[in-house]
Amino acid sequence: MHKRVMDLSASEASPEDLIVAVEKMVRYVRQSAVTGGLSMAASAVLGRLGREGPCRLTDLARAEGASQPNMTQLVTRLERADLVRRTADRSDGRGVLVEVTDTGREVSRQRRAERAQALHLLIEELTEPEQQAVKVALPALARAIEDRQSHS
Amino acid sequence: MHKRVMDLSASEASPEDLIVAVEKMVRYVRQSAVTGGLSMAASAVLGRLGREGPCRLTDLARAEGASQPNMTQLVTRLERADLVRRTADRSDGRGVLVEVTDTGREVSRQRRAERAQALHLLIEELTEPEQQAVKVALPALARAIEDRQSHS
DNA sequence: TATTGTTATACTCTATAACTATA
DNA sequence: TATAGTTATAGAGTATAACAATA
Numbered sequence: 350m351h352k353r354v355m356d357l358s359a360s361e362a363s364p365e366d367l368i369v370a371v372e373k374m375v376r377y378v379r380q381s382a383v384t385g386g387l388s389m390a391a392s393a394v395l396g397r398l399g400r401e402g403p404c405r406l407t408d409l410a411r412a413e414g415a416s417q418p419n420m421t422q423l424v425t426r427l428e429r430a431d432l433v434r435r436t437a438d439r440s441d442g443r444g445v446l447v448e449v450t451d452t453g454r455e456v457s458r459q460r461r462a463e464r465a466q467a468l469h470l471l472i473e474e475l476t477e478p479e480q481q482a483v484k485v486a487l488p489a490l491a492r493a494i495e496d497r498q499s500h501s
Numbered sequence: 502m503h504k505r506v507m508d509l510s511a512s513e514a515s516p517e518d519l520i521v522a523v524e525k526m527v528r529y530v531r532q533s534a535v536t537g538g539l540s541m542a543a544s545a546v547l548g549r550l551g552r553e554g555p556c557r558l559t560d561l562a563r564a565e566g567a568s569q570p571n572m573t574q575l576v577t578r579l580e581r582a583d584l585v586r587r588t589a590d591r592s593d594g595r596g597v598l599v600e601v602t603d604t605g606r607e608v609s610r611q612r613r614a615e616r617a618q619a620l621h622l623l624i625e626e627l628t629e630p631e632q633q634a635v636k637v638a639l640p641a642l643a644r645a646i647e648d649r650q651s652h653s
Numbered sequence: 654t655a656t657t658g659t660t661a662t663a664c665t666c667t668a669t670a671a672c673t674a675t676a
Numbered sequence: 677t678a679t680a681g682t683t684a685t686a687g688a689g690t691a692t693a694a695c696a697a698t699a
Contacts, residue, residue, distance in 0.1 A: 362636045364617035364624075368530065370643035371620065372545060375527045376566055377646045378520070388667095390689065393524060407657060414528055419690055421659060426688075443657040443698045465516035468523065471645040472516075479641040484514045486638035489631040491522035493623040494529045540665065540690095559680060571667055573682060578665075595675045595680040660695070665688100672683070 381467030382460040385430070390415070394423060395432055395449060395457040403448035405438065432456060533619030534612040537582070542567070546575060547584060547601060547609040555600035557590065584608060 379389055387395070393413060398404060404412070410420035424447050427433040432453030438444030449457065472480055514522075531541055539547070545565060550556060556564075562572035576599050579585040584605035590596030601609065624632055 362640050364621050365613055367624075367635070367639045368613065368616045368620050369548075370639035371526055371530050371616075372541070372548075373643045373646045374523055374639075375530070375541065376545075377649075378523050378527070380566060388688065389524070389527065393528075396521075405657085414532060415689090416691055417658065418660080418692080423689075425659095438657095441657080441699080445658065461517055461520065464520045464523075468520050469516050471642055471649065472519075474645045474648065475641050479637055482634040482637035483519070483642065485631055485634035487519045487522035487526075488514050489627050490623055490635065491525045493626045494525050496626065497529075497623065542666065557680085567666090568668055569681065570669080570683080575666075577682095590680095593676080593680080597681065654699100656699075657697080658695100659697100661693085663691085665690075667688075668686085670684085673681085674679100675681100676677100676679075 377471070378464055378467065382463040384459045384463060385432070385456040387456070387460065391423060391427060391432075392457070392460050394420075394427065395453050396461065398433060398447060398449040399454050399457050403436070403446045406445045406447055409447060427453070529623070530616055530619065534615040536611045536615060537584070537608040539608070539612065542575060543579060543584075544609070544612055546572075546579065547605050548613065550585060550599060550601040551606055551609050555588070555598045558597045558599055561599060579605070 382392060390413070394409060397409070397412060406420055406424060407417060409424070410417045413420065415423070424433060424435065428435060431450055433447050433449050436446045436448060438446050472483055475483065534544060542565070546561060549561070549564060558572055558576060559569060561576070562569045565572065567575070576585060576587065580587060583602055585599050585601050588598045588600060590598050624635055627635065
């Protein structure tokens with residue numbers, strides 16, 4: 350169980366080190382959710398629709414940082430898998446509203462649980478101070494990203 | 502500049518919240534590096550070869566958590582872009598060693614700088630305690646992932 | 654004329670299965 | 677027979693350009 354006791358201050362973590370850490374997390378998280386065989390992109394769209402309700406396709410594309418054609422195709426795949434459905438936007442004949450189905454909601458819930466579990470497995474191997482640091486750091490970074498994107 | 506002063510303890514960050522934060526970071530980091538037009542997968546391979554030197558194709562696939570055919574194609578694309586080259590493995594006629602070219606090293610360096618800069622932009626918007634938390638949390642998580650993968 | 658969405662086209666990324674060559 | 681790598685095939689994810697329909 351060779352537990353490595355970390356020196357939390359001495360090993361000055363450079364931005365380069367930090368970015369390598371982020372990339373490791375990317376790969377780890379990506380591999381952790383398997384239900385429904387969805388990609389992270391599909392999973393993110395499903396999760397957003399579940400949290401925020403029906404959404405215009407264009408808004409969805411912008412919110413996810415994707416192109417409109419990309420979102421069209423992604424929604425088509427999700428629709429084919431009965432995870433979302435398209436409905437007409439009564440207030441604008443051009444628009445399409447995308448909403449999650451009950452199946453989609455359930456798949457989304459399960460995937461989020463899987464990812465959360467994978468992260469939990471990591472976190473519980475950390476020391477207590479490190480765990481606290483994680484609880485502060487991740488939400489703070491998420492908030493900084495949101496601020497940054499709303500300002501631009 | 503509406504600076505939000507966070508309560509660092511009251512808003513109990515659940516694993517679900519944390520995973521949402523991680524996903525935001527994934528998308529943010531992914532969009533931050535543009536030099537060479539490489540994907541994260543390609544970038545990761547290039548970075549690894551730069552850090553660790555020439556590597557067998559199979560080892561590269563295993564290290565990156567990819568299939569062998571996937572790695573074959575990725576290396577082929579990187580080779581076409583003159584970022585890596587294949588050489589024979591003298592000790593094993595079946596094997597192929599992949600190594601980064603000078604061009605590849607330079608592109609890799611620049612991309613890492615771009616990502617680091619993007620992360621730095623986020624971090625400098627955080628409060629001092631939050632910054633400290635990031636410096637502790639990200640390396641700790643990376644270490645936990647490594648431990649987890651070497652144990653399985 | 655501008656906006657919303659889709660289609661067309663072309664890459665990258667990914668996996669599994671089948672194959673070749675070497676150990 | 678087992679291992680290293682490639683080829684074949686297929687599908688997801690992405691982008692830009694061209695298009696249709698509506699505002």
